[in-house]
Amino acid sequence: ADYVYGPGRNHLFVPGPVNIPDPVIRAMNRQNEDYRSPAIPALTKVLLEDVKKIFKTTTGTPFLIPTTGTGAWESALTNTLSPGDRIVSFLIGQFSLLWIDQQQRLGFDVDVVESDWGRGADLAALERKLRQDATRHTIKAVAIVHNETATGVTNDLAAVRRLLDAYAHPALLLVDGVSSICALDFRMDEWGVDVALTGSQKALSMPTGMGILLYDLHTALDLIFEEGLDNVIKRHNRLGTATRLAVEAWGLKNCCRKVECFSDTVTAVVVPPYIDSAEIVKHAWKRYNLSLGLGLNKDAGKVFRIGHLGNLNELQLLGCLSGVEMVLKDVGYPVKLGSGVAARRRTSRIRRL
Numbered sequence: 001a002d003y004v005y006g007p008g009r010n011h012l013f014v015p016g017p018v019n020i021p022d023p024v025i026r027a028m029n030r031q032n033e034d035y036r037s038p039a040i041p042a043l044t045k046v047l048l049e050d051v052k053k054i055f056k057t058t059t060g061t062p063f064l065i066p067t068t069g070t071g072a073w074e075s076a077l078t079n080t081l082s083p084g085d086r087i088v089s090f091l092i093g094q095f096s097l098l099w100i101d102q103q104q105r106l107g108f109d110v111d112v113v114e115s116d117w118g119r120g121a122d123l124a125a126l127e128r129k130l131r132q133d134a135t136r137h138t139i140k141a142v143a144i145v146h147n148e149t150a151t152g153v154t155n156d157l158a159a160v161r162r163l164l165d166a167y168a169h170p171a172l173l174l175v176d177g178v179s180s181i182c183a184l185d186f187r188m189d190e191w192g193v194d195v196a197l198t199g200s201q202k203a204l205s206m207p208t209g210m211g212i213l214l215y216d217l218h219t220a221l222d223l224i225f226e227e228g229l230d231n232v233i234k235r236h237n238r239l240g241t242a243t244r245l246a247v248e249a250w251g252l253k254n255c256c257r258k259v260e261c262f263s264d265t266v267t268a269v270v271v272p273p274y275i276d277s278a279e280i281v282k283h284a285w286k287r288y289n290l291s292l293g294l295g296l297n298k299d300a301g302k303v304f305r306i307g308h309l310g311n312l313n314e315l316q317l318l319g320c321l322s323g324v325e326m327v328l329k330d331v332g333y334p335v336k337l338g339s340g341v342a343a344r345r346r347t348s349r350i351r352r353l
């Protein structure tokens with residue numbers, strides 16, 4: 001049969017959902033509780049304060065919503081805007097496309113700013129729009145995906161804030177941090193982000209949809225603070241760099257075309273035209289119990305994605321990179337086995353590639 005679990009552990013390298021650390025799994029294994037007991041506010045009070053730390057905010061109000069990233073999108077929009085409001089929204093890949101689709105279906109006036117997939121948000125276009133809107137203020141919000149998971153592109157949020165400030169424009173800055181927060185540098189207060197949202201199944205390394213008990217979040221945050229949030233971000237940079245060095249050593253191209261926008265949580269790898277990237281993903285699963293991300297929409301068949309986020313260490317990633325090499329060889333790509341894994345040794349010298 002095509003899709004059955006092979007022996008051993010599944011190597012989960014889709015860009016979310018990611019591995020759940022064992023302590024987090026154990027933390028969820030509990031009896032139901034009396035939700036009116038003093039134990040619940042004692043837990044949530046700490047949690048709400050801790051959540052602020054991963055968003056780097058002291059002034060923001062955290063909301064824990066049992067929903068998916070898609071649900072958080074909707075909540076961010078419907079709680080801050082009214083139908084008919086104009087939103088400038090950047091289209092740079094499949095997730096920004098889906099958010100825009102939701103914005104349109106919710107009845108907002110969506111002013112789409114599109115870039116080629118593989119490039120970041122077109123900030124020159126934003127500047128033109130802000131200039132035209134400098135007095136009328138018809139733009140009520142700017143919506144941006146910090147890290148486009150489909151293409152492995154990270155947008156420069158500080159630059160968006162600088163533009164809004166340069167025109168003293170009051171538009172709200174709404175940020176999808178689903179595949180960035182807790183893995184990439186994110187500063188809600190400093191960058192004047194009005195609404196930032198994330199998902200539990202990405203860098204927080206929790207089950208999808210925030211799980212059933214709050215205890216998993218408590219433990220997931222404990223693990224992050226124990227390592228240190230800045231160290232977690234540095235680790236993601238190391239793992240992202242290692243992946244990019246491997247891709248380069250294989251002679252393949254990164255879908256993201258701008259070095260400053262390379263994502264440290266996901267790398268989308270462009271395959272040569274004679275290979276169908278969906279075959280790579282299928283073969284990886286079937287032969288090696290390795291889960292990779294598919295190319296989405298415009299990128300279908302052209303890219304596969306390696307997720308390198310969450311509770312993950314170097315040897316785990318090297319296992320994935322070895323697996324990708326074997327898959328590439330199996331599908332007829334002339335890869336030198338070991339080249340990607342060997343390239344990773346340079347990460348101690350290179351900070352960001």
Ligand code: PLP
Nearest residue numbers: 068069070095147149178179199
């Ligand atoms: N935003 C981004 C950047 C994502 O990567 C995803 C999912 O991969 C979503 C939103 C949607 O999240 P969910 O699948 O939890 O609805």
